[in-house]
Amino acid sequence: MKDVKCECGHVNPHGTVLCEACGKVLDEQEANKSKLLDMRYEGSARRSQTYNKTVIDKIWNFFSSVKVGVWLIVITLIASILGTIFPQEMYINLPPEVYYEQEHGWVGKLYYQLGFHDLYSSWWYLLLIAMIGISLVICSLDRVVPLYKALKAQRVTRNEGFLKRQRLFSASSNISEHDIEKIKDHLKLKRYHIREENGDLLAEKGRFSRWGPYVNHVGLIIFLIGGMLRFIPGMYVYENLWVKEGETALIPETDGKYYLKNKEFILEHYDKEKDRTFEQAIDRAGDVVKNYQSNVVLYKEKGESLPGEKPDLQKIKEYKVKVNLPLKFEGYSVYQSSYRSELVAMTFSLVKKDSSQSFGDITIDLKNPKKEYNLGNGYSVKIINYFPDFEFDDNGEPITKSRVPNNPAFVFRMISPEKPEGETSFVAIQQTIEPPGENAYKMAFKGIDTQEVSGFTISKDSTLWVIILGGIIFMIGVIQGSYWNHRRIWVQRKNGQIWIAAHTNKNWYGLKRELEFVLADTKLTFPKDQLQGEHEEKEEA
Numbered sequence: 001m002k003d004v005k006c007e008c009g010h011v012n013p014h015g016t017v018l019c020e021a022c023g024k025v026l027d028e029q030e031a032n033k034s035k036l037l038d039m040r041y042e043g044s045a046r047r048s049q050t051y052n053k054t055v056i057d058k059i060w061n062f063f064s065s066v067k068v069g070v071w072l073i074v075i076t077l078i079a080s081i082l083g084t085i086f087p088q089e090m091y092i093n094l095p096p097e098v099y100y101e102q103e104h105g106w107v108g109k110l111y112y113q114l115g116f117h118d119l120y121s122s123w124w125y126l127l128l129i130a131m132i133g134i135s136l137v138i139c140s141l142d143r144v145v146p147l148y149k150a151l152k153a154q155r156v157t158r159n160e161g162f163l164k165r166q167r168l169f170s171a172s173s174n175i176s177e178h179d180i181e182k183i184k185d186h187l188k189l190k191r192y193h194i195r196e197e198n199g200d201l202l203a204e205k206g207r208f209s210r211w212g213p214y215v216n217h218v219g220l221i222i223f224l225i226g227g228m229l230r231f232i233p234g235m236y237v238y239e240n241l242w243v244k245e246g247e248t249a250l251i252p253e254t255d256g257k258y259y260l261k262n263k264e265f266i267l268e269h270y271d272k273e274k275d276r277t278f279e280q281a282i283d284r285a286g287d288v289v290k291n292y293q294s295n296v297v298l299y300k301e302k303g304e305s306l307p308g309e310k311p312d313l314q315k316i317k318e319y320k321v322k323v324n325l326p327l328k329f330e331g332y333s334v335y336q337s338s339y340r341s342e343l344v345a346m347t348f349s350l351v352k353k354d355s356s357q358s359f360g361d362i363t364i365d366l367k368n369p370k371k372e373y374n375l376g377n378g379y380s381v382k383i384i385n386y387f388p389d390f391e392f393d394d395n396g397e398p399i400t401k402s403r404v405p406n407n408p409a410f411v412f413r414m415i416s417p418e419k420p421e422g423e424t425s426f427v428a429i430q431q432t433i434e435p436p437g438e439n440a441y442k443m444a445f446k447g448i449d450t451q452e453v454s455g456f457t458i459s460k461d462s463t464l465w466v467i468i469l470g471g472i473i474f475m476i477g478v479i480q481g482s483y484w485n486h487r488r489i490w491v492q493r494k495n496g497q498i499w500i501a502a503h504t505n506k507n508w509y510g511l512k513r514e515l516e517f518v519l520a521d522t523k524l525t526f527p528k529d530q531l532q533g534e535h536e537e538k539e540e541a
Helices: 028-033 055-063 066-082 096-113 116-121 123-153 160-164 177-189 207-229 276-285 464-483 508-518 530-540
Strands: 168-172 193-197 200-205 236-244 248-250 258-269 289-301 313-322 327-329 332-352 358-365 372-376 379-387 390-392 398-400 409-415 423-428 431-433 441-461 487-494 497-504
Touching (some): 055 066, 055 123, 066 116, 066 123, 096 116, 116 123, 123 207, 160 487, 160 497, 168 508, 177 193, 177 487, 177 508, 207 464, 236 258, 236 332, 258 313, 258 441, 289 327, 289 332, 289 441, 313 327, 313 332, 332 379, 358 379, 358 441, 379 398, 409 441, 487 508, 497 508
Antiparallel strands (some): 193 200, 200 487, 236 441, 248 258, 258 289, 289 313, 327 332, 332 441, 372 379, 390 398, 409 423, 487 497
16 A cells, blocks of 8 residues: 655655645545544544554454453453352362352352353453453554654644634734734743744644553553563462461462461450440440451571471561561561361260260360270270261262361261170261161260461562552553643634634633633634534534
8 A cells, every 4th residue: 555645745654634744635535524624633544444454454453443442341340240259269168160069059160160260360361351451552552653643744834724624713814913923922821832834833732641541551551461460470479378376387379488387376355344445346246356366486498308308497587467467578478367266176975875874085186087996895986987077968968068177077886895786876066866776875075175276368469569550650641631632723824814723632612712812912813613613504404
């Protein structure tokens, strides 16, 4: 496709509607469309409206469409909303392929298969974000490059047709040089930049405001890049860590270098007698937590240890981790996010039902239970099955939801001299199920041992500064495009008259007010708003 040479001598890219230099209409179809010129992009040639042959052209044209960009944003928003219907994978204890179908049926299974369980890391969600970024880049380049070239190439003296078809236009006769000088003085007072050529002048200000939308796009692109950087390992960390009192655990996502020991967990409640402010809340809700904290020790591994070998740890610091008072080190923050009392052992007694005589106690380590407990004199108890987190499935069969002993249940076989073949009993908290017939013996619950477990959130965000930078640039673009306007006033000598034309990208009322000031105390005719005239002609027709 060949470039188009205007009669003024300027060579314009193919597809240009208005000559970039003088403003002459190059497209005859455009010339017959309307009385006024479309000045959105100075009539410059946009690639998406010029080329449509190769695959690259079609891809460019697809992403340069504002409608496509809007639809991509809408689809991404809908996907984000759907991702909140069920808990994300990070908040569940079971494998996702089991949890979603078990808890939510076929809908949950479909939810998992479509990748909504880990939405913000799924390949198709990242693809949507990338496509929005590509759309922003191509939309911006498709418009800002030709706009920049057209504004840079514009001359002071413009084509007659260009001036006549501006929204604000007037022609005045018998104007003295004194009036022209007065106009220039008034323009300078309004801080216009004035260029003169062959007795004509162009007054311009606020051109930088035209780049506001594109600065917005740059900010959004940087913001999206910051969001996508979160999926690069090590750039963004948000992990949960449960550590029992006295236990030392590896801090996740630290390359095996840092360990955290939970020395002591402290839980404090408000006292109704001492804390009168919370008296009503305590009466209404019972115990109200005042503070929960973990006294911890941070360790760093010396050198490297072999798999299975106990690491050699160096103490870094001790710290009292409270809510909103995290332990911080090397960009990581360790927050006190939760706590729980975990069952560690349960004690039962083998009792004969008719006499309530006990033949011994057994204490079961819920993390590592024995298969058999010998009580002597022919009495013993075997654990046939163990369900740490017990519940019944849809078929009425006992299952465990997780390996954490939140709701332990046992199938016992009780062996005694009278019943050497043993008796079977299913025992759960507040529930005992026996086979048909009556057992002679039972497992009587005696007590539990618990251990405090601190819940920590390990966070690190190396992308935050990128996201903040994108947000700042975006707001600069909003301010730049909202509070300033690109205004131009042409004062030119044509056919023995003085022609005045004016254009702004927005706020025509403000431009008219400035023209009143500029033309005050002169004989020049105030420019007529030809858009209003066009509307009046249509109404009369």
